Amino acid sequence: MPDAGSDSGLSPVDLDLRVVRYFVAVAEYGHFGRAAAALHMTQPSLSRQIRGLEKQLGAMLLLRTSQGSRLTDPGQAFLIHARTMLATAARAAAHTRAAAAPHTITIGYTTNLVIGAAVRELRRRHPDAEVTTRHLPWNGAHPAVTEHVVDIALTRLPTPAEGVEIEVIYQEPRALLLSREHRLASRDDVELADIADEIMPRVSDPVWDAFWRIDPRPDGRPAPDGPVLDDAADLFDYLTAGDAVLIVPADSRVPDLQPELTTIPLRDVSPGQVALMHRTDESSSLVRDFGDCARELLEPGEPSPRRR
Known part of the structure; x- marks a missing residue:
């Protein structure tokens, strides 16, 4: 019976992600010496690591030339998967850190939006959690979320969508x-x-x-x-x-x-739209619960009475 983590019964290969990162560096720099300097290691050590990876994979990945290095066809194929492996590992680490520290959350909100009811309910549900809020400029939600200044933000649309998940909470005239x-x-x-x-x-x-x-x-x-x-x-x-x-x-x-x-x-x-925003593929239990509180309790405010 094939391993649950394998593809179609292929034999598992134990790759060292550190060496995979070394390979990607050489591929991107096109030069062992420059890659070694960027990785803060010696060139002979880097060469040994790459030769070990090539032996493990059973294919030459890089051709050494007088001008530097270039990828072979197997190297080009492996580079695609190597980058995916490193990105997946980074996401896994981020998710694990978020799960390990679910009792801290920073909630952002942009100009003229009110989140008090949802914040109070989140604190009631999680009395031991450290819940902080941060006011953001009208266009500040996306950079605050993607740069980890806040974990989730309430903002008006439109807004950039790269690297974030956006859910409309309500509409307002x-x-x-x-x-x-x-x-x-x-x-x-x-x-x-x-x-x-x-x-x-x-x-x-x-x-x-x-x-x-x-x-x-x-x-x-x-x-x-x-x-x-x-x-x-x-x-x-x-x-x-x-x-x-x-x-x-x-x-x-x-x-x-x-x-x-x-x-x-x-x-x-x-109408305009008010939405929640958090980082793509990164959501702690507190982020999810605040989303529930926002959906349940936040709604358009009443216009200020007109004074003639």
Whole structure:
């Protein structure tokens, strides 16, 4: 009966991942001397390790030349699997570390999102866990998750998806943020046609900018361009001047902090989405449980009452 870990009854081979890493280094540098220096070992020792790997596999992997080294056909074939083996080993180590320390979690949340109810429930379910939270900039969730600053984050979409898993938790209507002195400020609601020619400030993230400015518009026209303003204070100052508008989540709390500004429901546009994000293939029990708490307890906030 074949080993449960083998493919189609093939004989198992005990490969030393350290030597596999040595081989990948030589393949990538194309030179034994440069690879040895990068690996902080001597060239003769590296050569012995590679010869031992070739003997174990029964194939020459590298041709030594006067200019350096190059892969043979068997070497090219093995390189594909060698990289996969090293990546799999790294993921296995990360998963093991996460499982070994399930009592610590850092939860991120971006501007104007509220996670208090879900955090309190997570702490109730795991009274011995160390649960910390971290406020992130509007576009800070993806780098914070991928760079291990936080373990999971609640954020608005769109956002980069490389290296992360994203799950939409709820949708929220969109509204128009504008000065109380703007010509539309007295309206009960507006449609996209009402702001067809209104200038909107931009942000440097092109995907986010296109979604929140609705650019291009449904008729194919580009949204009128305004200045690029990534800083919130600069953005609010620009809107307060009264000559521009901005599309925001309907429950934006900005008018509570900036009384010169107000929001008006925007009726004929698709809603925004709020989502959880965590690293791909890396999820501790606390990350999974916080996801459950978020799905159960988090929902769109109520828009701030309009003050005439």
